[in-house]
Structure formats: structure tokens, C-alpha cells
Amino acid sequence: MAPMSTSSLxxxxxxxxxxxxxxxxxxxxxxxxTGEVLMLGWMDDEALHRTLTTGRCTYWSRSRREYWVKGxxxxxxxxxxxxxxxxxxxxxxxxxxxxxxxxxxGDRTCFDADVLPLAEQAGRVPPHGS
Amino acid sequence: MAPMSTSSLxxxxxxxxxxxxxxxxxxxxxxxxTGEVLMLGWMDDEALHRTLTTGRCTYWSRSRREYWVKGxxxxxxxxxxxxxxxxxxxxxxxxxxxxxxxxxxGDRTCFDADVLPLAEQAGRVPPHGS
Numbered sequence: 001m002a003p004m005s006t007s008s009l010x011x012x013x014x015x016x017x018x019x020x021x022x023x024x025x026x027x028x029x030x031x032x033x034t035g036e037v038l039m040l041g042w043m044d045d046e047a048l049h050r051t052l053t054t055g056r057c058t059y060w061s062r063s064r065r066e067y068w069v070k071g072x073x074x075x076x077x078x079x080x081x082x083x084x085x086x087x088x089x090x091x092x093x094x095x096x097x098x099x100x101x102x103x104x105x106g107d108r109t110c111f112d113a114d115v116l117p118l119a120e121q122a123g124r125v126p127p128h129g130s
Numbered sequence: 131m132a133p134m135s136t137s138s139l140x141x142x143x144x145x146x147x148x149x150x151x152x153x154x155x156x157x158x159x160x161x162x163x164t165g166e167v168l169m170l171g172w173m174d175d176e177a178l179h180r181t182l183t184t185g186r187c188t189y190w191s192r193s194r195r196e197y198w199v200k201g202x203x204x205x206x207x208x209x210x211x212x213x214x215x216x217x218x219x220x221x222x223x224x225x226x227x228x229x230x231x232x233x234x235x236g237d238r239t240c241f242d243a244d245v246l247p248l249a250e251q252a253g254r255v256p257p258h259g260s
Contacts, residue, residue, distance in 0.1 A: 010247075037167060110216040110222075116215060
């Protein structure tokens, strides 16, 4: 079930969205100037509408089952700079200006703490153009 | 159903993964040096194992229902530089060296073509530190 059955999202945008079975689309939050990938959240139509119209990144919390304006409790808000839909219509890229830490652990991004080991033969990257 | 019921993925990593109902985890591919977010794909345990051990980014194609070594048909391969799991264990960030276009449309990234309009009051980002 989608969190909301109706939304104020522009119908022309809504028509291009390909949602998961639960009515959601993954949204990648990226720091607009440094390029850091901060986190991945989920949006339904209404969360996307609010993100596009309020200037504050708004997600649907799958665990709490409620809208979640990033930073409302932590102060670590995400000011929206741009939003793009991918070629398949099933992923959003939101460029933001992140205040403070994006991660609830206090880390700057949600990807800072758990880098997985590569096998020895992996990670040998040839120079560009080869 | 997960695409494969068994995988060679390190059990210590597999134990930290939180998968969707269909056994998958979203994987964000980012160009390691420029920071461009290239695309989002999906990995099951075996695709992650292959990504960590072969040096080539490998996804599970939900539409074709098969493993997909990025670039095998297009030549636009992704050489793996690093892989990180997020704080919740439900998203992967794969830093890669992308050869050519990441998008099947020929665009460099899958997010180049469809930038959504922000409402006028959105997008007003105060300077850092305010």
C-alpha cells in the first residue's frame, strides 16, 4: 500500500514514476558541492511533492510509517538544490546542502563506517582510456 | 524469491545485509574520482560477492531476471574501487571507474535527462554554517 492514496504531486511527474510494490521510489541524497553520497531514503508521491515544493528533503519512513522531514528532530536538515529522475523513472537523485551529519550515528554519511573488503584481484583499475 | 538460494558471499557480510522482500539491496554506483552518481542497480548476495571478488560491478537485473555484469554487452564496464554498506545494512555504495556512458541512453549518468522543477520557494539554500 502506498502511504497516501492521493497526493498533490504534478500528474505529469507522477505519470513517469515507477514505484515499488509498496508505492515508493528510492531517493539518493548527495551533497551538491562535494559530491558525497549521504544516504538513501524512500519517497512516495507526496514526499516527492513536498521535497519539490518546500525546499526541505522529505522521506517516507518505512520503519515508522510516517513522513519524515530530514532534520526536524536532529537539526541536520537537507536543503534541496535539485531533484532528478533517472532514465527508468524508478530512482531519484536529490542534491542537497546537508547541515551537519547525514547519518543518525553522527557520521557525515551513512556509508562511512562499513567498507567491505575487496578480494585481491579486484580493485585493480586501469587508467582512464585503457 | 532471491535469485539464488545459496551464495559464496562471506557469511559475516551476509549477516549484516537487510534485503528487500525479493532478496535484493539497492546499490548506488558512483564515479570514484568525480563523485558523479551514475546509476542505481540491485544486488543479491551473489551479485555482491561477484562485485567484491571480480573487480567488475555485477547486478541482478529485475527485468531480465539474470545476473548482469555491467558493460558485458555495451563495453561500458564499471571497475570496482570500493564497496561500502550503509548504517542500516540495506544500501550499498559502490565507487567505480566507469568506462564511457553509464546510461543505456548514451548519457554519462542515468540522472542527466530528467531534472524536475522545484517550486519557487524551494531551492533557496542559505550559505554553509547559517
